[in-house]
Amino acid sequence: MPAQSPREKIIMAAIELFWLKGYNSTSVADLLSRTQLNSGSLYHVFPSKQDVLVGVLETLKDNISPMLLEPAWGGIEDPIEKIFALLAHYRVGIVESDCSYGCPIGSLALELHEPDPQVRTLLAANFEAWTNAVEQCLRGAGSRLPANLDRRALAQFVLTTMEGGVMQARTHRDVGYFDRAVDQLRSYFAFLEEAARVGA
Amino acid sequence: MPAQSPREKIIMAAIELFWLKGYNSTSVADLLSRTQLNSGSLYHVFPSKQDVLVGVLETLKDNISPMLLEPAWGGIEDPIEKIFALLAHYRVGIVESDCSYGCPIGSLALELHEPDPQVRTLLAANFEAWTNAVEQCLRGAGSRLPANLDRRALAQFVLTTMEGGVMQARTHRDVGYFDRAVDQLRSYFAFLEEAARVGA
DNA sequence: GTCTATAAAAGGATAGAC
DNA sequence: GTCTATCCTTTTATAGAC
Numbered sequence: 187m188p189a190q191s192p193r194e195k196i197i198m199a200a201i202e203l204f205w206l207k208g209y210n211s212t213s214v215a216d217l218l219s220r221t222q223l224n225s226g227s228l229y230h231v232f233p234s235k236q237d238v239l240v241g242v243l244e245t246l247k248d249n250i251s252p253m254l255l256e257p258a259w260g261g262i263e264d265p266i267e268k269i270f271a272l273l274a275h276y277r278v279g280i281v282e283s284d285c286s287y288g289c290p291i292g293s294l295a296l297e298l299h300e301p302d303p304q305v306r307t308l309l310a311a312n313f314e315a316w317t318n319a320v321e322q323c324l325r326g327a328g329s330r331l332p333a334n335l336d337r338r339a340l341a342q343f344v345l346t347t348m349e350g351g352v353m354q355a356r357t358h359r360d361v362g363y364f365d366r367a368v369d370q371l372r373s374y375f376a377f378l379e380e381a382a383r384v385g386a
Numbered sequence: 387m388p389a390q391s392p393r394e395k396i397i398m399a400a401i402e403l404f405w406l407k408g409y410n411s412t413s414v415a416d417l418l419s420r421t422q423l424n425s426g427s428l429y430h431v432f433p434s435k436q437d438v439l440v441g442v443l444e445t446l447k448d449n450i451s452p453m454l455l456e457p458a459w460g461g462i463e464d465p466i467e468k469i470f471a472l473l474a475h476y477r478v479g480i481v482e483s484d485c486s487y488g489c490p491i492g493s494l495a496l497e498l499h500e501p502d503p504q505v506r507t508l509l510a511a512n513f514e515a516w517t518n519a520v521e522q523c524l525r526g527a528g529s530r531l532p533a534n535l536d537r538r539a540l541a542q543f544v545l546t547t548m549e550g551g552v553m554q555a556r557t558h559r560d561v562g563y564f565d566r567a568v569d570q571l572r573s574y575f576a577f578l579e580e581a582a583r584v585g586a
Numbered sequence: 587g588t589c590t591a592t593a594a595a596a597g598g599a600t601a602g603a604c
Numbered sequence: 605g606t607c608t609a610t611c612c613t614t615t616t617a618t619a620g621a622c
Contacts, residue, residue: 296496350546370543377577
């Protein structure tokens with residue numbers, strides 16, 4: 187295993203700290219103390235703190251499969267169950283953090299009110315990558331869902347459910363709010379599958 | 387009309403600035419310049435910046451009817467249409483801000499990662515007040531919805547949809563993401579209403 | 587209750603030696 | 605590429621006169 191470069195160390199530390207504390211509440215000093223680097227090393231690689239954020243968002247976007255999808259989907263083949271397994275994966279994160287932490291992208295998206303275009307675009311690209319993965323599952327479900335269903339819109343709605351459910355679970359410090367959101371989505375899927383059966 | 391007290395001026399300015407810029411990005415100096423007050427006046431009323439936040443959250447919670455529900459519901463009687471009118475009200479805010487600003491409570495809920503218990507409780511109470519209003523609409527819909535439907539869980543799901551849709555619309559700077567989320571919720575409601583008809 | 591001035595600390599970023 | 609020291613700005617909050 188090769189030694190981690192300063193760049194990798196900083197990105198990994200920033201992914202965790204931005205997730206735990208948010209962007210504004212994570213100081214450069216926090217990143218330095220976590221990585222045991224000096225400010226010269228950080229600023230040699232990243233001209234500004236915002237460049238660290240850009241690196242984080244690029245890393246998350248480019249590694250959504252190994253960092254999120256593969257761990258969530260281990261062994262699961264059914265395309266619709268993969269969607270709910272992804273949601274269950276977020277549930278584990280909620281519970282393990284005592285309902286304190288949610289989706290790293292969603293938190294950043296609402297924390298940064300007037301992000302630079304580059305940052306905003308990367309946030310959107312992360313949502314896009316997530317939605318694309320779910321959309322592929324929905325397409326994989328074939329005739330189990332109505333033929334005229336807008337599968338891209340439904341994929342976005344899965345993300346909507348996840349983000350809205352995480353937000354309420356965090357705020358109430360009660361994973362039940364996330365569970366009930368997922369339950370409602372399950373119920374909607376059941377209607378859609380029933381409609382596909384009857385319509386076929 | 388009586389002159390606005392310093393306290394009222396600060397709360398109103400803070401509601402707007404926290405919505406526009408967020409809590410951390412709004413400085414006490416911002417509040418002073420917006421209200422034309424001096425720091426002595428602010429700190430005489432609010433011992434700390436966080437106390438301003440508490441005042442804001444209490445004001446929003448205690449005035450949800452005049453500040454949100456009544457403007458959204460003007461003239462609408464149908465309980466289910468009231469729910470979608472509430473969502474349409476948020477849509478106006480999204481469009482008028484060029485997809486920059488969303489729900490003030492949701493933004494604060496995700497910006498503040500480790501809020502004081504008092505603040506977190508007030509955020510949750512705001513969600514609760516919102517959900518209660520929607521739940522009353524769902525109860526008002528009576529037999530148009532299935533008798534065994536968990537109306538509280540569905541009310542929470544309406545909030546889930548709103549918050550998740552707002553987040554994506556803001557991030558993509560495209561209200562279409564909000565619209566498609568609402569469309570999916572409409573579709574779910576259509577299934578529920580159909581199930582109530584058939585089951586009756 | 588309100589005014590001005592300022593303290594005290596934190597945070598992002600840079601300089602220049604090595 | 606990395607080290608230490610430090611500059612500069614912003615920000616929360618306070619002091620003490622009026």
